[in-house]
Amino acid sequence: MSEVPAALEGRVCFVEAHPFGGGAPVQRFRLSNGLEVLVLVDREAPVFSYQTWFAVGSRHERPGKTGLAHLFEHLMFNETEKLPYGVFDRKLEEAGAESNAATWVDWTYYYENLPREALGLATELESERMARLVLQEPQVAREKEVVMNERRMRVDDDVDGSVSELLYSTVFREHGYSWPTIGWMQDIEGFTTADCAEFYRAYYAPNNATLVVVGDVDVPALLSLVVERYGALSASARPREDVRPEPPQTEERRVEVHKPTETERLVVAYRGPALGDQDHAALSVVNDVLFAGRGSRLYGALVQRGELAIDCRGWVSTFRDPGLYEISVTARPDVTAEALLEVLDRELAEIVASPPTDDELARVKAKMELGALSGLQTVAGKAEQIGFWSVVTGDPSDAFRRLSAVRRLTPDDLLRAARRYLTPSSRTVILVRPSGDDEAEAE
Amino acid sequence: MRLHVEPSSALPLVGFSIAFGQGGAHDPVEREGLARASMRMLRRGGAGLDGKGIEDAVDRLGAEIGADASMSAVTVSGEVLARNASALFELVGRLLASPAFEPAELSKLVRESQAELVEARDNDRGLASRALRRTLFHGHPYARRVAGSVTSLAALTRADVVGWHAATITRANAWVTVYGDVDDARGRELAQRLLAGLPEGVPHQDPVCDPVRRVGRELVFVDKPERTQVQLSIGTLGTRGDDGDHHALIVANTAFGGTFTARLMNEVRGKRGWSYGASSRLSLDRRREAWSMWTAPGEADAPACLALQLDLLERLVNDGLTAEEVEFAKSYLARSHVFEVDTAEKRAHRELDAAVLALPDGYHASYLQRVAEVDVDRANAALRARLSADDLVIAAVGTRAASLDALTAATPRLARTTVAPHDLE
Numbered sequence: 095m096s097e098v099p100a101a102l103e104g105r106v107c108f109v110e111a112h113p114f115g116g117g118a119p120v121q122r123f124r125l126s127n128g129l130e131v132l133v134l135v136d137r138e139a140p141v142f143s144y145q146t147w148f149a150v151g152s153r154h155e156r157p158g159k160t161g162l163a164h165l166f167e168h169l170m171f172n173e174t175e176k177l178p179y180g181v182f183d184r185k186l187e188e189a190g191a192e193s194n195a196a197t198w199v200d201w202t203y204y205y206e207n208l209p210r211e212a213l214g215l216a217t218e219l220e221s222e223r224m225a226r227l228v229l230q231e232p233q234v235a236r237e238k239e240v241v242m243n244e245r246r247m248r249v250d251d252d253v254d255g256s257v258s259e260l261l262y263s264t265v266f267r268e269h270g271y272s273w274p275t276i277g278w279m280q281d282i283e284g285f286t287t288a289d290c291a292e293f294y295r296a297y298y299a300p301n302n303a304t305l306v307v308v309g310d311v312d313v314p315a316l317l318s319l320v321v322e323r324y325g326a327l328s329a330s331a332r333p334r335e336d337v338r339p340e341p342p343q344t345e346e347r348r349v350e351v352h353k354p355t356e357t358e359r360l361v362v363a364y365r366g367p368a369l370g371d372q373d374h375a376a377l378s379v380v381n382d383v384l385f386a387g388r389g390s391r392l393y394g395a396l397v398q399r400g401e402l403a404i405d406c407r408g409w410v411s412t413f414r415d416p417g418l419y420e421i422s423v424t425a426r427p428d429v430t431a432e433a434l435l436e437v438l439d440r441e442l443a444e445i446v447a448s449p450p451t452d453d454e455l456a457r458v459k460a461k462m463e464l465g466a467l468s469g470l471q472t473v474a475g476k477a478e479q480i481g482f483w484s485v486v487t488g489d490p491s492d493a494f495r496r497l498s499a500v501r502r503l504t505p506d507d508l509l510r511a512a513r514r515y516l517t518p519s520s521r522t523v524i525l526v527r528p529s530g531d532d533e534a535e536a537e
Numbered sequence: 538m539r540l541h542v543e544p545s546s547a548l549p550l551v552g553f554s555i556a557f558g559q560g561g562a563h564d565p566v567e568r569e570g571l572a573r574a575s576m577r578m579l580r581r582g583g584a585g586l587d588g589k590g591i592e593d594a595v596d597r598l599g600a601e602i603g604a605d606a607s608m609s610a611v612t613v614s615g616e617v618l619a620r621n622a623s624a625l626f627e628l629v630g631r632l633l634a635s636p637a638f639e640p641a642e643l644s645k646l647v648r649e650s651q652a653e654l655v656e657a658r659d660n661d662r663g664l665a666s667r668a669l670r671r672t673l674f675h676g677h678p679y680a681r682r683v684a685g686s687v688t689s690l691a692a693l694t695r696a697d698v699v700g701w702h703a704a705t706i707t708r709a710n711a712w713v714t715v716y717g718d719v720d721d722a723r724g725r726e727l728a729q730r731l732l733a734g735l736p737e738g739v740p741h742q743d744p745v746c747d748p749v750r751r752v753g754r755e756l757v758f759v760d761k762p763e764r765t766q767v768q769l770s771i772g773t774l775g776t777r778g779d780d781g782d783h784h785a786l787i788v789a790n791t792a793f794g795g796t797f798t799a800r801l802m803n804e805v806r807g808k809r810g811w812s813y814g815a816s817s818r819l820s821l822d823r824r825r826e827a828w829s830m831w832t833a834p835g836e837a838d839a840p841a842c843l844a845l846q847l848d849l850l851e852r853l854v855n856d857g858l859t860a861e862e863v864e865f866a867k868s869y870l871a872r873s874h875v876f877e878v879d880t881a882e883k884r885a886h887r888e889l890d891a892a893v894l895a896l897p898d899g900y901h902a903s904y905l906q907r908v909a910e911v912d913v914d915r916a917n918a919a920l921r922a923r924l925s926a927d928d929l930v931i932a933a934v935g936t937r938a939a940s941l942d943a944l945t946a947a948t949p950r951l952a953r954t955t956v957a958p959h960d961l962e
Contacts, residue, residue, distance in 0.1 A: 138545075138547045139875065139879035140875060141875055183798045184865075187798055187865075187873075189872055190869060190872025190874070192876055209872055236808075238810075239809075239811070240806055240810045243813045243835055244813035246766045246835055247766060247813055250765045250766075253659050354762050356655050356656075356659075356960070387596060388580075388592040389589060389592030389596050397649070398589075401648060401649070404649070404652045404653055404656045405656075424656055426652040426655075427652060453593075456597065457593065457596035457597050460597060460600075463618060464550070464600065464601065464617070464618055467548050468616060470548060471547070471880045529762065
């Protein structure tokens with residue numbers, strides 16, 4: 095299985111092969127400085143996806159410095175020792191790249207999708223910014239402005255964004271999931287260049303990164319490039335994470351908020367399992383019975399038959415630590431959030447009282463199989479699955495193990511998960527009213 | 538019926554799209570939203586099933602389907618686990634051929650669609666885009682919303698929907714693409730399942746003509762409370778696929794605002810940090826569509842950002858691009874083109890779009906060659922011929938008291954200003 099060229103022995107080692115569906119496995123290699131390299135050869139098109147996943151997200155920040163991981167994601171597109179401002183992106187675009195990045199609670203990742211000829215360019219650029227980023231006041235100040243404008247767009251002027259922020263800060267009082275990934279506005283304003291430099295030294299190092307390469311690549315050639323470009327980089331002394339597990343929630347929390355919207359909204363969140371918890375798949379299937387598609391129970395009760403809502407959604411957070419089971423419903427004009435809650439409570443009581451039918455379970459399993467396969471049509475989609483599961487649970491094969499776990503679920507498993515998590519004392523309810531209505535807020 | 542099959546054994550999935558060349562632009566006056574409502578009715582009853590029965594049947598097959606309308610066409614699309622492809626295509630074929638169109642269900646759909654229009658007012662960028670199109674294409678079908686309006690939806694009757702279906706959902710008006718885990722013969726067999734129950738019908742002629750450019754600079758301010766930003770959408774008329782300078786304008790737009798390092802992004806975000814995003818685009822349809830640029834500056838920066846964008850546009854039209862900018866854009870378009878065709882689904886939809894948008898024969902096959910032929914002179918000639926820095930619409934969504942006067946003052950040669958409430962239909 096190992097495709098490590100003899101000349102590279104001692105500098106990179108083959109670790110293991112992870113089964114990935116029915117096709118070629120994902121090969122895991124490791125450099126002596128700790129850099130993990132995950133490779134899946136896929137010659138369906140003459141392209142590859144090159145992704146760099148760092149095990150740092152907003153959970154690793156601290157109060158007063160929220161949003162630093164996200165701001166840093168922006169700064170990574172700035173100047174390096176070899177590349178003046180703008181040249182990094184210019185080179186990628188000239189090669190025909192699709193590129194961007196994303197930050198969330200547990201991770202940050204950067205990607206380039208490129209024609210196969212550009213493998214050398216990808217390794218050159220990504221290794222350069224992992225080790226030789228230039229952080230200076232003008233760039234930091236400008237990028238802070240950009241991020242503040244992003245925050246205005248995604249949060250301050252967006253009802254759903256601002257309510258989501260309120261939800262997480264209401265539920266989490268200890269854990270780092272409490273603050274928004276984009277950060278509080280006053281924290282973004284307050285960042286210094288020194289903050290950024292300290293963050294870079296701590297987290298942007300080979301021993302905190304995983305390269306994921308999927309596509310039409312030659313593995314020995316890739317490894318040679320990776321060793322050449324990354325091999326001399328030093329590992330960092332990664333800070334100990336000051337994890338503060340969230341204590342159990344023992345009574346319902348309820349918040350009423352006014353927003354400039356014409357329709358009321360209801361957001362309900364129960365405490366949810368970590369992605370690695372064996373109940374995660376079961377609760378996700380419960381959620382799909384309730385919310386996935388137009389045939390789901392709540393879509394029927396709230397949107398189609400009930401005509402109370404415009405839309406309803408449910409989502410079990412895919413976080414490394416226990417997160418939320420979030421439910422959000424947008425009311426039709428003149429329908430109150432309380433009316434939505436009444437129907438929701440009735441349906442939740444039903445699924446806690448008796449398990450979904452065999453037919454419902456079969457339908458959800460078929461939909462999940464379709465969803466899993468649909469996400470693997472591009473090299474980027476495959477690389478995202480590999481990177482995400484590798485960083486959050488430690489094993490890219492979990493993408494398919496989860497599908498197997500779903501196939502094995504029985505109605506009894508779903509009943510157990512529903513009863514474990516859908517407990518009224520552990521939930522938080524946000525009632526969103528249009529501005530101009532009675533604005534007295536109550537908790 | 539025209540058919541394209543795009544085989545790929547990469548995954549055990551089969552997908553399809555079937556389009557009919559009658560969209561929102563062809564809805565009767567005061568019945569806007571008819572095409573879209575009729576399509577949405579297809580999954581609310583038919584083939585002996587009610588709406589819930591249809592959804593359950595689709596879910597059991599491990600499938601997804603969607604039915605929607607664009608300006609020039611309506612489409613049903615779907616994807617299914619390969620082992621269940623025959624059953625899904627059979628089901629969709631029966632839904633296309635024998636929808637129930639229950640009056641009670643139509644009333645429910647109308648109420649649901651009206652509520653969606655109200656909820657859409659929460660989307661500021663959408664409001665800016667809507668204000669731009671409503672003004673830029675004033676008097677032309679492209680000014681409409683494909684979803685219709687609260688008023689036009691209320692006027693829809695079952696007879697409207699039945700009549701629309703009979704005239705539109707026919708073999709003569711259909712384009713079909715099947716892609717994924719099929720060979721050519723299997724793809725053709727599946728396509729026939731979609732079409733089996735449809736009448737032959739008569740091919741539609743498209744009566745929509747090109748829109749006329751509005752004269753002068755016009756500011757449309759959409760007043761919405763409690764905004765911290767201004768959404769700016771600025772546009773003029775753009776291109777058609779059969780314009781001689783179509784590809785030159787694509788290259789020029791890419792250089793100006795089509796990539797992260799393009800001139801517009803560099804000036805607005807890179808140098809000044811005024812907006813998270815800054816981009817320009819050329820929309821494409823059967824008739825001349827819009828060229829537009831978008832930013833979302835904070836309230837304090839909005840007047841300066843608007844002035845900068847207008848200046849950039851003026852210099853783009855008058856002074857043009859540099860040869861270096863043009864060559865860079867060509868390189869980007871040529872090398873990134875592989876991502877337009879790297880999956881069977883993308884290749885299939887590209888063919889379908891070419892048919893639906895009535896693009897010239899060989900449009901996609903000759904695309905790279907046409908792009909390669911563009912030089913700086915052709916790109917700049919296209920900019921001068923097609924875009925205008927004087928005849929344009931500026932749509933802004935913000936809070937009037939905080940932003941309107943400053944935006945007006947920041948716009949030289951402003952001919953007209955209109956203030957609209959954010960709930961304007």
